[in-house]
Amino acid sequence: MKTELHTDWTVGDIAAGFVFDPNEGRGLFGMDGRLVIQPEYQRNYLYGDGKRDVAVVDSLLKGYPLGLMYFVRTPDGRFEVLDGQQRITSFARFVSGSNPFAVDVDGRPRYMDSLDPDMRARLLATPLTVYVCSGTPQEIQAWFRTVNIVGVPLNAQELRNAAYAGPFTSAARAVLSNPSSALAQRWGTYVAGSVKRQAVLQAALEWVSGGDPDGYMAAHRSDPDAQGLIGGFEAIIGWAGATVPQTDAPLVRGLDWGDLYRRYHTRPYSPAEVGATVARLVADPQVTDRHGIVPYVLGGCTDTRLLHVRVFDAKTRQTVYAQQTARAREEGVSNCPLCALGSGPNHTRVWTLAEMDADHVTAWSHGGATDPSNCQMLCRTHNQAKGNR
Template sequence: MKIELHEISIRELTEGYEDNGDDGVKGYGGKLDIRPPYQREFIYGDKDRTAVIDTVTSNFPLNVMYWAVRDDGTYEVIDGQQRTISICQFVEGDFAHFFKYFHNLTHEEQDHILDYKLMVYFCEGTEKEKLKWFETINIAGKQLTKQELRNAVYSGSWVSDAKRYFSKNGCVASQIGSDYLTGSAIRQEYLETAIDWISNGNIDIYMAKHQKDQNASPLWRYFQEVITWVDGTFTTKRKKFMKGVEWGKLYNKYKDVVYNTDEIENEVAMLIADDDVERKSGIYPYILTRDEKFLGIRAFSDTVKQKIYDKQKGICLICNNHFDISDMEADHIVPWRDGGKTEEENCQMLCKLDNRTKSGK
């Protein structure tokens, strides 16, 4: 790996600047790819852009940037895209700084900005070394997500096409799945979720396998199938509780099971109304798996546990041995699944061994 520090003036950086939308952003006389396919969309707001121009006009040092040197002698930004675009947009007159556009400045003020020197490391190395660079570089307050790092390592035709479906504001994945997904499409979290689902957690392996594919159509079809299955299985949409559920992994396991949707909806409504169920989003995986761990069943309070412990005089009601309260656990006499509530009258203290043996039956 070879890394060299260069001084690049804003005048040089902005020469030949072009923003062609989905076709990319160029600068540095057309030799710099400012937004390679794996990079995120522009996410800086007015406050961020102003901070960049403040730094330049005050002649303070801007955080160092990193460019990768390509085999053909051109460059691509691996860190500094947001700062670079902010600078270029200001010089192009896309926004004002303290109510003045670039063309409103005096020639001396313009030259002061254009002659400002950016510190840029030129990096030569393998694709995998990019990941190391990304992981160790601080991105000026906009830390890259893990998926953005992966997009860099496995960049190519597949990533570019996958981003078309999953990585833009208002993308088609957002249109059909935003009620079920957490995070942001533009920060690559929708893409990460879809790959996580289809690969059962093996995101890097999946991306490495498909890196050279011409398109990401299979991933998009899979995502559509998951959302269609959710809509058909849980017919009443409850956005508040349905976001963030591991829908794809549930689909992978239960997609071929035929359910009575009326019974499911009745049970969902009942569980939502049950005060003992503290994790409402866990209702959906619980209905499919019958594993109560998803529900976060309300625990007995310390006050109730102490009161029942004193009432039993520290005796476990199964083995009849005496224990300190720290060695005992509160148990539902009538199990929650059989209608037992988390109330004092339904509480008994058992030693840890007997409680866990009882719970496993």
């Protein structure tokens, strides 16, 4: 890959003809249409938070260097931003007045048109340091990953977007990475993370592909659209909403709905019964992992490990052990009640505390509480054999 250094371009040159799409929240073009600011392998614009965008302009006004930027020269003689998209979009928004914001100057908020004329002129004339790169698409994408190791790190899905850039990725991002979408709030009920940071796109890929987003993107890279992905994602979310009545978003957000859909979508459920069971478990103080409630209910309420049911504390274990052991010594039998019932070699064995586990006399799933009155100490062999019966 070849590189060419440019120090003659200024803030005004780059911001000339700047176009910002408020619906997608991103900069489109600069340099009077000759610069593509957010090519398809780029992440979404993240600096529009009233802090980082302001810091970029504040640095320029104070004469601080903005750092190296990298452009790619395209076959038609135009340029694409390889590194610097966040900074360029920030200062171009300010300079052009497109989706503008104010910066503090001498204790007062100032927009571009309210800056002193000489300050405005100095800002526009600020030179930038830009390397223009030329190379194959593979070289460009590899370099993109290399230069994006500082600042806000690229996450896994942002790296995939760069690696599998093409019409499919562009189409998928246009829908699933759009924070202005009317569906964004609905997606946020089930997906944890930021739409801008590709959380929804990543969830869709993982759910629809069965956990192989890279393989799915590679297989569909040249597809002209992403309707299969979007349709599959919507089908999963539609099933989730119809099966589990909306009670509390944290209960359903961040679950692997793709896996739950594949395992259970052919089962018949009564949404009313599912909702009632979920509500009962939410109110149960013995359940310590609320995030496991929905998978537990959809799975038929059999795997209590998903709930991390509250265990007996050390004080309770020690107290019950002492009581059982004292009775066992008086009766000349094992301090494990199940060993004492048998006639084998452990019928009279007194186990140490370390050799025993605390067990619910009446299982939690059958209504038993996690308190001293429902606790018994069993040798580990019998406790493991008893399970949740």
